[in-house]
Amino acid sequence: MTVIARPEVTPAARWAFPQPTTSSLSNGLTVHTFDLPGQYVVALRLIVPLSVRSEPRESEGVASLMTRLLDEGTLEHDTEEFTELLERKGVAFGAGLSDGGLHVDVDAPASRLADALALMVAAIARPSFPAEQVRRLVRTRLAEIEQERASAPHRAARELAATFFHPDERAARPTAGSAETVSGLTREDVESFHATHVGPAGATLIVSGDLSGIDLDTLLAESFGSWTPGPRALPPEAEVPRRADDAVRIVLVDRPDSVQSEIVVAGPGPDRHVKPAWAPYPVLGFVMGGSPNARVDAVLREEKGYTYGMRSGFRPRRAGGMFVTSGSVRTEVTADALTILLEILASGDAGFTAKELADGVDFIVDTAPGRFATADAVAEEAAASILDGLPLDFTTTNLDRMRTLTTADLEAAYARYVTGEWTIVIVGDASAYADAIRALGQRVDVVPN
Known part of the structure; x- marks a missing residue:
């Protein structure tokens, strides 16, 4: 019988974004x-x-x-x-x-x-x-x-x-x-x-x-x-928009008889110019709420069955950004789902595991060649860098930096922005859960749909 030697599996070669x-x-x-x-x-x-x-x-x-x-x-x-x-x-x-x-x-x-x-x-x-x-x-x-x-x-x-x-x-x-x-x-x-x-x-x-x-x-x-150049007003310099003085509160948008509640929890986040690097933030988004195995869905979807899925991620602007978690849950579990969600988001204070780091980095880094395999994907990524005022090698340098991340890097990046000063919006039947939400001890405002 002929024995075929098992091929040796080696790590993928370093991939770089094309340069123009x-x-x-x-x-x-x-x-x-x-x-x-x-x-x-x-x-x-x-x-x-x-x-x-x-x-x-x-x-x-x-x-x-x-x-x-x-x-x-x-x-x-x-x-x-x-x-x-x-x-x-x-x-x-x-x-x-x-x-x-x-x-x-x-x-x-x-x-x-x-x-x-x-x-x-x-x-x-x-x-x-x-x-x-x-x-x-x-x-x-x-x-x-x-x-x-x-x-x-x-x-x-x-x-x-x-x-x-x-x-x-x-x-x-x-x-x-x-x-x-x-x-x-x-x-x-x-x-x-x-x-x-x-x-x-x-x-x-x-x-x-x-x-x-x-x-x-x-x-x-x-x-x-x-295309003839003419008189043109240049746009104002990018600047971080100010947060409202009363942003830290819960707003219930009342939609009577709604069978679902749309929950959004948001806090400040960085733009992609952040120092020392943007690299930890996509990984943190993946770990907290970027997949069905992430912390948020592992509890609210897989364990509790409250939602079809919720997602977390850092959303950069040209200057500044937000950290946002959003998704819908059944009306009757709204208050419980929000309580658990806030606990999960606070769990980042206790740190991140080496497996979470490896899973997040591997997913983002190893899928990059496939994500940017077509002409339109390359053009879109280059356009996104230009819109953000970034160099066209940013994608490559960011992936390289991501490969060197440690759990300490994740913890420092998370602690820098995720302080628990949340702006929370819930769209649904406020009468079904307003009292339970008020029991959380935060300011609650109810507004019409």
Whole structure:
């Protein structure tokens, strides 16, 4: 009988995030190119520094409205023509607004890269903002606000922002605006905001995919090279939003007869610039509430059966951040679930085990090659670094630092931010548990849905 020797299993080789070739156009646009052989769908990501803090107070939501209108027509193509061109050329177009800026996302076959670049620059540099589309999207946003009110997770997120942040901070109010500020927005408001705040100077384009045989320099000169810089107001410097003076309290958003309660527990957290390193915080999120085996779900889901799942994690902003745990439980166990949850979150004070550290590090580090195996994933990660003002080797250096973490590092990082000064929001039938929640000894406020 032939005996086949068992293969030797060795640790995976060190993996590094791809590094781009960087260039600049004469109009001030920076271009980062990731040439990834075999990735025949090219991902384009444009990042324009922009802050919702630049919006006039009475026009909050205009930046989000402008972003949603970018694919609704250009000076060359009306709404229907632009949509048809995207479909015929096989171009996927999207745009969004985050804490760090405006991003435009385009994916297209490499063979259609010239068309994709032309459509992308037309949308960002020469949008037409048709009046009828402005009115339609204003109505859409107003309907969306009502839908958010009907959704317990969305309602909880809105109440959390309003409770956690100082009322003078833009972060305390919806990024896409409220009904009062959105309802009066006009085409002129959107066009003026675009002309004032959107331009190539300081913006960054990421090109990620198989670029063999493509003269990218020429394509960029013919497309984004035509984006003319004009007068542009730079966004304000990133700063940590102030927390509300009365943030440490429990807010019950009353939704009578609700069979579930949405619980959100939040405290301050770091941004990804934190010293000495960001590396401990994703691991802590995984250990506390990042998987069904994490501390939160091990008790509230697996042992108690109170929830289908709750998640914990550090949510960085461009400056500052939050540590948030959220999920839904059955109404009748709301008070008990909250009590247990707070005990679990406080358990970090007693330290973390070597197994928890190893499990968290292994999951994050060892899955990185798979997470960033496609052109769009590489482009998204690079865009996230740029939006946060981080170098493009941050992903690699962060993973390297993660490999060297000790349990003492986790304990120090957790103790630095998780102090038990919680902002707690519960959306559900307050009458079913308000008295039991008050018995916890913290300030409790009940507000209507």
